[in-house]
Amino acid sequence: MDYKVLRYCVIAGAVLGAILAVLGGILIPIGDSIIDGTVRKEAVIEVGTIAYDNWVSAGAAVYRQFWLFDVLNSEDIIANGSKPVVAQRGPYTYKTRFLPKENITFHSNDTVEFMLPAGAIFEPSMSVGSEEDVFTVLNLAVAGSYPVLPHAMLDLFMRLSNSSLFQRRNVKELLWGYPDPMLKTDLGVFHPYNGTYDGPYNVFTGKDDISKVSRIDRWQREPTVSFWNDTYCNMINGTDGSSFAPFLDKREPLYFFSSDICRSVSAEYVSTENLKGIEVYRYMLPDKTLAAPSENPDNMCYCTDSPVNQNCSLAGVLDVTTCRGIPVFISLPHFLHGSESLVQALDGLSPSEEEHSTFLDVDPITGFTLNFAKRLQMNMMYGPSTVIKDLLKVKDYTVFPVLWLNETASLDDETANMFKAQLVTPMKTLEIVQITLLAIGCILFVICTICAVIVPWKAKEDLNKTF
Template structure:
């Protein structure tokens, strides 16, 4: 009888130990199997689920625009006053709905290159007005001409054409014209071949953005679809901020750090963005990046909306700005197991530099340089409810279930082993007595 009882206790302890060991083994083995299964489907190569959804995204992506409407154009031109702006928006377009093109795999560095065809569809229900709404904004052609052609004699000629076309430092344009292009009256008078179409995003439709080069995830799924280079240059980066719950899915939030727009003195990686030392005070100003080299010499600067994170001198000539970190920063929410970006908000502001010019009448009274905000945009995309539900059931749900099974087996096994061993020892003690 005692033997049967002791044998039963030992058997129970052994079963407990086996369960605990099995639970312990299942953790690394299960995780390895999950990683193997996920890696098979999330890498960007022909035949995977990820590739199919990546080539032509099923998530609706919107680009919202807020335009800076200038309230005091005459005061600025006559007295070199601060520019008073009032933002108006959002005006919303659906973008990135076309399939990627020229997709090329590079097995040497596990990347894939592609072009993203451009297209924009106006969404009236998500906008405060129509594409026919008017705005008082900087005259893009006049501001750029004095910067591109610094020669005094050339500027005298340009001045006569500006006056003849009745152009000024500011102009009134519709939303459609400002974004997608219009025929400029001043440029139409230029006697040598020059593009007469001007617009913040002209040309756009029927063009392609890129070349993008992103990681395909074959060497590490944590790098899936992360941009390696854009047009062969260095890309802006993001840093981890916090854990976020997105529709029941745990994700990591990455944000664009203030250092990305730091001065070259603070961040040497930004040395190529400082070409106007007069404007940027020997490259000590921060918060804006000079991208004129990418825009055929046009004095274009990018920043975060409302000059968020910028040094005070950058916005000292502009009134009406209210930088807000929650509304104006850029972030990405990435699911850590698959590396998929499930939500993002890309926010950028486009600005133009205007400098005084003794030879151009409409700029003659200016006594200082202005970095003039034209508009800021918010490009957003979020995983839909149905896809989030599918993701939870196919990925996070199975992983959580496996983790629960592992913990139950380990916990039950340890409890059984300890309980049966204690009982066995107690019984042995009584038998000896």
């Protein structure tokens, strides 16, 4: 056997292995640099990028599902002051956010301004019934007037219009509006909606600083809101929740502003999920979001002097009267994470973490929100009165649920395939090449190095046998 030739081959193999291993190692920072550059380019809100195409108009269909609270014992409540019994009815589903952003204007300070149009289309196939389904619900006019008007005046208005604490309304009327006989105007939980706009918003494009992409600079042309009479609570923090800066750190919370609740909130990482073959980080609102100030001092400036707040000791509700212009209280559905007294005040509530919590599934590389469920409950308040006929028997102030909604969107197959083809697959392919080169190179180097030691020893042994 020609050990000399074999030794050269072994040495050459070791050198080749070393080269492959070094090449694989070199590709790691090079690959990371390529990925970083690609993401930084495509995550910018600029015409021609992936981010822009999905930003102008939602890539996945966005739906709002509504569950209405049907009052089962309205007569007993009025006649005897009985504990309310409610049953949720739903979902009644509408397609929303199907209209692209309007009046898009880029500014020189790395921001873009736009208006967000509102629209809703009923989806019968995703609903339990029709928009004409009728239920007994809280009277919006009476509950809205209770904390505002003198009780003698409200009682007179109720008598003249033949109004009661509760009313019979169909789904369409309650959501989108009806002529109210007492106030002589159109009322509805979301009236007016179709044809209205949210904004204008000014958000950073990320072109100059990718860490600021999608962050809200101004809402309604102001850098803060003015609903809370406090600098901290009036801050507008983060994005609108549809996307965040790329390269997420799961140890850091995500901040976003919601005009629905007139304030900014944060979401914390809870788990890593697989969404149609894409690894996403799931973020959820922490329990402290609507906690009482005794548990979360940051919430003190959201507390108002409403009688339902119980000297700021009540958890789980947010008084948005100054924002909405009418006495409205926002909570999580079924008063999830709220004070026990809220749930115990009515029969028929059953808070569930799985069904009633809000979450966002965000791609950790690009910062795009690929799946979300925003769940909120709209409540109003009434209490005892020595004047108003319908409230003579009522003993306590009650935060009464009108409905809760689940605004949701999930990545469809077409968008998922596009996302994987343009971003996920190239990244995984590059990663596989890096690992393969490094592994083959290291294995080849180790094997050939061992052989390089064995071959001379074997050659010497054979030589000794010859002599």
